[in-house]
Amino acid sequence: MQASRARLFKEYKEVQREKSADPDIQLVCDDSNIFKWTALIKGPSETPFEGGVFQLAFSVPEQYPLQPPQVRFLTKIFHPNVHFKTGEICLDILKNAWSPAWTLQSVCRAIIALMAHPEPDSPLNCDSGNLLRSGDIRGYQSMARMYTRLAAMPKKG
Amino acid sequence: MGSEDDVGNLIDVDSGDDDYDDGNSDIPMSSMNSDEEYDFITKDPADIDLLTSQRTQKDYTILKDEDIRRRQEDDIKKVASVLSVSRGAAIILLRRYNWRVSTVHEEWFADEEKVRNAVGLQENPPILQISPDEDVSCGICFESYSFPAGIRAAACGHPFCRTCWRGYICTAVNDGPGCLMLKCPDPSCNAAIGKDMIEDLVAPEYKEKYCRYLVRSYIEDSRNIKWCPAPECECAVEFVVGSGSSDVICSCSYGFCWKCSEEAHRPVDCDMVAEWILKNNAESENTNWILSYTKPCPKCKRPIEKNNGCMHMTCRTPCGFEFCWLCLGSWFEHGRRTGTCNDFRTEEERKFDESERREMARKSLVRYTHYYERWAANQSSREKARRDLHHMQAVQLVKLSEIQCQPETQLKFISDAWLQIVECRRVLKWTYAYGYYLPENEDTKRRFFEYLQGQAETGLERLHMCVEKELNTYLEAAEPSNDFNDFRAKLTCLTGVTRNYFDNLVRAIENDLADVDSVGACSETSSKIADGSSNQ
Numbered sequence: 001m002q003a004s005r006a007r008l009f010k011e012y013k014e015v016q017r018e019k020s021a022d023p024d025i026q027l028v029c030d031d032s033n034i035f036k037w038t039a040l041i042k043g044p045s046e047t048p049f050e051g052g053v054f055q056l057a058f059s060v061p062e063q064y065p066l067q068p069p070q071v072r073f074l075t076k077i078f079h080p081n082v083h084f085k086t087g088e089i090c091l092d093i094l095k096n097a098w099s100p101a102w103t104l105q106s107v108c109r110a111i112i113a114l115m116a117h118p119e120p121d122s123p124l125n126c127d128s129g130n131l132l133r134s135g136d137i138r139g140y141q142s143m144a145r146m147y148t149r150l151a152a153m154p155k156k157g
Numbered sequence: 158m159g160s161e162d163d164v165g166n167l168i169d170v171d172s173g174d175d176d177y178d179d180g181n182s183d184i185p186m187s188s189m190n191s192d193e194e195y196d197f198i199t200k201d202p203a204d205i206d207l208l209t210s211q212r213t214q215k216d217y218t219i220l221k222d223e224d225i226r227r228r229q230e231d232d233i234k235k236v237a238s239v240l241s242v243s244r245g246a247a248i249i250l251l252r253r254y255n256w257r258v259s260t261v262h263e264e265w266f267a268d269e270e271k272v273r274n275a276v277g278l279q280e281n282p283p284i285l286q287i288s289p290d291e292d293v294s295c296g297i298c299f300e301s302y303s304f305p306a307g308i309r310a311a312a313c314g315h316p317f318c319r320t321c322w323r324g325y326i327c328t329a330v331n332d333g334p335g336c337l338m339l340k341c342p343d344p345s346c347n348a349a350i351g352k353d354m355i356e357d358l359v360a361p362e363y364k365e366k367y368c369r370y371l372v373r374s375y376i377e378d379s380r381n382i383k384w385c386p387a388p389e390c391e392c393a394v395e396f397v398v399g400s401g402s403s404d405v406i407c408s409c410s411y412g413f414c415w416k417c418s419e420e421a422h423r424p425v426d427c428d429m430v431a432e433w434i435l436k437n438n439a440e441s442e443n444t445n446w447i448l449s450y451t452k453p454c455p456k457c458k459r460p461i462e463k464n465n466g467c468m469h470m471t472c473r474t475p476c477g478f479e480f481c482w483l484c485l486g487s488w489f490e491h492g493r494r495t496g497t498c499n500d501f502r503t504e505e506e507r508k509f510d511e512s513e514r515r516e517m518a519r520k521s522l523v524r525y526t527h528y529y530e531r532w533a534a535n536q537s538s539r540e541k542a543r544r545d546l547h548h549m550q551a552v553q554l555v556k557l558s559e560i561q562c563q564p565e566t567q568l569k570f571i572s573d574a575w576l577q578i579v580e581c582r583r584v585l586k587w588t589y590a591y592g593y594y595l596p597e598n599e600d601t602k603r604r605f606f607e608y609l610q611g612q613a614e615t616g617l618e619r620l621h622m623c624v625e626k627e628l629n630t631y632l633e634a635a636e637p638s639n640d641f642n643d644f645r646a647k648l649t650c651l652t653g654v655t656r657n658y659f660d661n662l663v664r665a666i667e668n669d670l671a672d673v674d675s676v677g678a679c680s681e682t683s684s685k686i687a688d689g690s691s692n693q
């Protein structure tokens with residue numbers, strides 16, 4: 001508990017110090033609980049998520065960083081490896097390939113990379129996975145873009 | 158529920174008329190002699206396995222924990238010295254190639270660089286060159302530590318503090334055998350973390366856990382060694398592939414089939430066993446009721462609980478009705494026919510008279526139930542016999558020795574009887590699976606099979622009842638019984654007779670009932686031998 005708190009505090013200070021280091025990621029610690037974080041990540045360019053801003057919720061276990069944080073999308077996203085309803089993410093580094101050398105910041109980076117390079121063979125969103133596996137790239141992209149516009153872009157007017 | 162049938166009555170049962178009454182004996186008459194009886198036991202391969210102390214020829218070796226660790230240690234030393242690498246590196250290499258020393262040598266000398274890269278034993282200079290007394294930041298907790306006091310790194314040089322290393326390794330060890338393939342915590346680094354580093358960093362309990370995984374992998378990666386499947390047993394068995402029988406008896410006395418790991422199932426083959434188990438699972442809803450341990454007495458309808466191993470039931474007073482647990486028929490009716498109630502059709506006819514079972518309309522289910530019930534009853538009877546055997550050896554033997562003034566060494570015939578029962582229940586159990594799969598149109602074979610099975614079953618029930626019920630008389634006696642030697646002779650003889658019946662049955666099934674002609678061989682002999690015993 002003390003070790004995880006100390007480590008999170010270091011990450012917090014690092015985030016404060018390097019605020020503009022990665023313009024695609026904005027990590028915010030909960031005001032009252034250092035084990036709860038949210039992040040705003042920008043959809044990577046040249047993907048159907050470009051132009052969208054996606055919110056992630058982090059729940060950090062007491063064994064952190066020996067155990068991975070739990071992360072899910074709060075913003076709706078149409079992606080094979082993200083559960084459409086719950087926002088749960090299927091990503092190896094959040095499970096068996098976790099290393100304690102990862103940080104919340106690097107997890108965000110890995111999620112951005114996953115958005116650009118979906119893994120249709122381990123789908124949490126079958127509709128999305130099937131489109132990709134059947135080679136219907138355009139179908140996948142238009143669906144994903146539609147949901148990006150609906151859910152991840154600031155409403156105008 | 159104990160009943161005291163006298164020998165004569167039981168043996169008469171067998172001399173009744175039967176269908177195959179014309180053969181010659183292939184059982185040596187000398188087996189009536191109790192001294193040669195023991196001699197006979199030691200020569201029979203099945204019994205050599207049965208009586209583990211007398212095992213002479215084996216196709217397998219039982220490995221105890223210390224044997225496994227010693228062999229593993231030898232292999233590690235061999236690889237470490239031939240390749241001139243550390244013990245830790247040798248373990249990583251052996252693990253990678255399933256503990257096959259020769260493969261490690263071949264691969265290594267063919268392309269050392271490739272092997273090193275594959276397992277994370279690169280010889281590159283460390284990524285981080287740390288000079289002594291320099292402050293280094295740990296890659297996990299991000300705190301600064303002075304080197305080398307607080308910081309450690311694998312060959313790659315990625316620095317982590319001792320506390321974080323400990324946490325990293327312990328987490329991996331708790332997560333399971335994956336800890337044997339542990340890598341540097343840096344996500345981009347492939348460097349292997351070996352046993353040497355782990356032993357240096359964590360508490361003894363984790364070291365021991367790691368070592369247990371290491372021992373387990375030695376067995377589980379190997380093609381010719383398997384764990385004994387008995388739940389409490391920690392032995393492994395090394396099998397000489399290509400040797401005859403695949404039945405293995407572990408030193409814990411559990412017998413299993415090397416090929417399919419199911420409990421030993423001679424004389425039926427692995428495929429039939431697998432099919433039978435699958436069938437039982439599929440039918441489990443229909444068959445659960447079969448396994449209940451109470452049935453109504455067929456005469457007075459009071460519930461009777463089965464707590465003995467043999468199938469001969471005696472209702473409580475005043476009813477006292479004696480019946481067969483399996484078919485619920487009168488035990489004496491039973492005896493007048495050849496064998497017991499193993500023959501399916503006779504029972505089927507009877508069953509259809511009973512209104513309580515009429516709802517089992519589907520004929521196939523009735524047929525399956527017949528065989529399943531007998532299979533399961535023999536299974537539980539076998540378990541009971543095993544418990545009785547242990548109880549006898551642990552408790553009763555001493556008592557009996559005192560009461561009857563017999564040295565314990567001279568009471569071995571009782572253990573032999575129990576061992577024979579345990580083995581026979583096993584064989585009998587599987588012959589019911591065999592009977593189920595025996596094509597219904599193979600009439601001659603079926604008659605032959607049911608005849609042999611019936612003979613064997615009758616013999617076994619007699620033996621089981623003798624040791625289960627008659628023995629009590631001698632255990633409860635106030636002083637040495639005059640007829641104890643008669644009991645010894647009778648039980649010894651019944652053991653031998655039963656073994657011969659089962660040998661015939663096993664041989665016939667393993668021959669796929671090809672020798673239908675040699676029928677009858679056993680029937681006449683058995684009554685002779687049985688009569689012999691009753692006259693002694």
Ligand SMILES: [Zn+2]
Binds near residue numbers: 313341342346
């Ligand atoms: Zn490393």
Ligand SMILES: [Zn+2]
Binds near residue numbers: 297300
């Ligand atoms: Zn540290």
Ligand SMILES: [Zn+2]
Binds near residue numbers: 387390408410
């Ligand atoms: Zn064992």
Ligand SMILES: [Zn+2]
Binds near residue numbers: 418
């Ligand atoms: Zn088998």
Ligand SMILES: [Zn+2]
Binds near residue numbers: 458476477
């Ligand atoms: Zn009754």
Ligand SMILES: [Zn+2]
Binds near residue numbers: 482484485497498
């Ligand atoms: Zn019966």
